Amino acid sequence: MAEHYSSFSSEDTRWLLQRVTAVFLVGVLAFHFMLLHFVHHAAEITLAGTTARMQQPGYFVTMVLFLIAATFHGVNGVYNALVNQGISGTPRTVIKYGLTIASVLLIAQGIRVAWVMTGGNLI
Amino acid sequence: MSQSYDRGHIESFGRWTEFSAGMWAWVLHKFTGWVLIGYLFTHIAVLSTAIQGETMYNGTLQGLESLLIVRFMEVGLLAVAVFHILNGLRLLFVDLGLGLDAQDKSFYASLVVTGAIAIGSIPTFLGGF
Amino acid sequence: MSTNVPDTDTENHADTDTENHADTDAQPAPQQRRLAKKRERREHAPQSETNGDTDQQTVELKVFRYDPEVEGKREPRFDDFHVPFTKGMTVLDALIYARDTFDSSLTFRHSCRQAICGSDALFINGAQRLGCQTQLSDLEWPVRIEPLPHQEVVKDLVVDMEHFYEQMDAVDPYFKDEDVPDGLEEQRQDRENREKIKMSTRCIWCGACMSSCNIAAGGNYLGPAAINKAYRFVMDEREDGDVTQERLETIEAEEGVWRCQTQFSCTDVCPKDIPLTEHIQELKREAVKNNLKFW
Numbered sequence: 001m002a003e004h005y006s007s008f009s010s011e012d013t014r015w016l017l018q019r020v021t022a023v024f025l026v027g028v029l030a031f032h033f034m035l036l037h038f039v040h041h042a043a044e045i046t047l048a049g050t051t052a053r054m055q056q057p058g059y060f061v062t063m064v065l066f067l068i069a070a071t072f073h074g075v076n077g078v079y080n081a082l083v084n085q086g087i088s089g090t091p092r093t094v095i096k097y098g099l100t101i102a103s104v105l106l107i108a109q110g111i112r113v114a115w116v117m118t119g120g121n122l123i
Numbered sequence: 124m125s126q127s128y129d130r131g132h133i134e135s136f137g138r139w140t141e142f143s144a145g146m147w148a149w150v151l152h153k154f155t156g157w158v159l160i161g162y163l164f165t166h167i168a169v170l171s172t173a174i175q176g177e178t179m180y181n182g183t184l185q186g187l188e189s190l191l192i193v194r195f196m197e198v199g200l201l202a203v204a205v206f207h208i209l210n211g212l213r214l215l216f217v218d219l220g221l222g223l224d225a226q227d228k229s230f231y232a233s234l235v236v237t238g239a240i241a242i243g244s245i246p247t248f249l250g251g252f
Numbered sequence: 253m254s255t256n257v258p259d260t261d262t263e264n265h266a267d268t269d270t271e272n273h274a275d276t277d278a279q280p281a282p283q284q285r286r287l288a289k290k291r292e293r294r295e296h297a298p299q300s301e302t303n304g305d306t307d308q309q310t311v312e313l314k315v316f317r318y319d320p321e322v323e324g325k326r327e328p329r330f331d332d333f334h335v336p337f338t339k340g341m342t343v344l345d346a347l348i349y350a351r352d353t354f355d356s357s358l359t360f361r362h363s364c365r366q367a368i369c370g371s372d373a374l375f376i377n378g379a380q381r382l383g384c385q386t387q388l389s390d391l392e393w394p395v396r397i398e399p400l401p402h403q404e405v406v407k408d409l410v411v412d413m414e415h416f417y418e419q420m421d422a423v424d425p426y427f428k429d430e431d432v433p434d435g436l437e438e439q440r441q442d443r444e445n446r447e448k449i450k451m452s453t454r455c456i457w458c459g460a461c462m463s464s465c466n467i468a469a470g471g472n473y474l475g476p477a478a479i480n481k482a483y484r485f486v487m488d489e490r491e492d493g494d495v496t497q498e499r500l501e502t503i504e505a506e507e508g509v510w511r512c513q514t515q516f517s518c519t520d521v522c523p524k525d526i527p528l529t530e531h532i533q534e535l536k537r538e539a540v541k542n543n544l545k546f547w
Contacts (some may be wrong), residue, residue: 022214
């Protein structure tokens with residue numbers, strides 16, 4: 001019983017996580033847009049400025065969490081949309097794992113980019 | 124009774140003229156959601172190629188920003204993000220069971236505010252062009 | 253009475269009564285006050301007050317026709333009927349008139365004519381409504397009448413409700429606890445709890461909500477009516493905890509509450525004004541709370 005309920009893929013966990021990430025993203029997405037379009041105009045952004053921002057640990061962590069939350073929220077939303085369209089059986093399994101792999105790759109690549117932006121070297 | 128008439132899937136979206144506020148909110152939320160997840164993947168991809176060096180990074184960003192079409196697409200992206208945020212807040216309240224009677228009004232409010240913010244931001248986005 | 257061409261006077265009477273029946277919870281006193289007011293209005297108001305000369309008005313109905321057993325009707329089409337309008341006439345009255353006067357093969361379900369049996373949910377001018385509850389004077393003319401969308405049409409305005417009934421059965425729509433506490437002869441419910449489930453008990457199984465739902469259209473989503481029925485029993489404190497748990501598991505299943513996209517279509521069309529979306533949302537929260545305990 002308990003295993004069934006704590007399973008990550010269960011519908012209610014995904015439903016709740018979708019809302020929790022939503023609350024986080026509302027703030028961070030607005031912040032991201034304000035900072036990089038209104039405070040700093042996009043055309044004036046340079047690597048030096050980006051590095052300066054990324055070297056602040058708080059900003060770096062926020063951006064990484066932003067990436068993870070956004071990827072989950074977006075990919076889970078896409079999956080839900082496809083399930084609502086009535087996709088089932090093998091295509092659904094394929095889509096599920098396909099989306100999971102895409103998410104992992106996106107997050108990994110995103111963190112790599114963020115790390116390079118701090119001025120760090122790739123090991 | 125041996126036969127019956129199946130009007131098919133066209134039913135769902137063929138009746139869009141009869142959609143109510145809640146259905147439009149759903150359609151727009153899905154649409155903006157697709158745009159945003161699409162943008163996230165593109166965003167990371169562009170930054171990944173740009174990150175190889177200082178000249179490359181500054182060149183890529185300034186090159187893109189020098190295109191008028193990109194500036195307008197940014198306004199579109201802002202509109203999409205703002206609507207998704209505002210309607211998302213509306214949906215969070217709906218999930219909490221708050222303000223269900225005002226669900227249609229809050230959708231219209233999201234639309235109006237989105238429009239206002241998008242139009243109001245045009246000078247900022249086109250600034251320095 | 254329903255099969256005859258209605259004579260104006262009794263028909264008016266029946267229909268003003270219908271309005272009152274929508275509010276069965278009213279106390280006798282206001283009910284009588286309302287009836288008295290109505291009587292007064294009837295006596296004083298001239299017959300032609302609504303739309304000028306009502307006697308000469310005809311309402312045009314555009315009615316969906318289909319019959320797989322008749323050569324000329326295998327291709328769906330719309331037939332026009334011109335029905336003399338009388339004050340207080342409902343869509344169902346007009347359909348009955350059209351059938352009795354013009355075309356006896358015109359087929360539609362109806363029974364009680366007072367929004368209780370749930371037989372005559374139709375797609376009227378682009379929305380799911382009960383024919384007996386919808387005043388022609390509230391609609392734009394000509395009035396377009398179709399069978400409920402998202403269900404297969406058996407004949408004319410009659411749709412196959414089998415899928416809807418299966419969904420209703422899936423949530424065990426009946427009280428399951430047999431135990432009577434402490435030597436009482438009935439299972440008593442306190443007022444607060446009764447108030448809590450009051451709206452959800454008003455469902456008449458007309459299927460309007462299910463027909464309006466974009467999500468229920470495509471797949472096996474349990475649908476608003478069945479979830480509302482589950483809500484009625486989950487929230488009923490008289491049922492045992494185990495039974496409630498079982499019910500929660502049904503609505504938490506993949507095709508249960510999570511499919512709801514809060515489009516509010518069902519709430520908009522429900523002829524009994526049940527806050528369906530609100531009930532579904534409450535069950536989602538209930539399900540999350542229920543499962544968090546297991547972590």
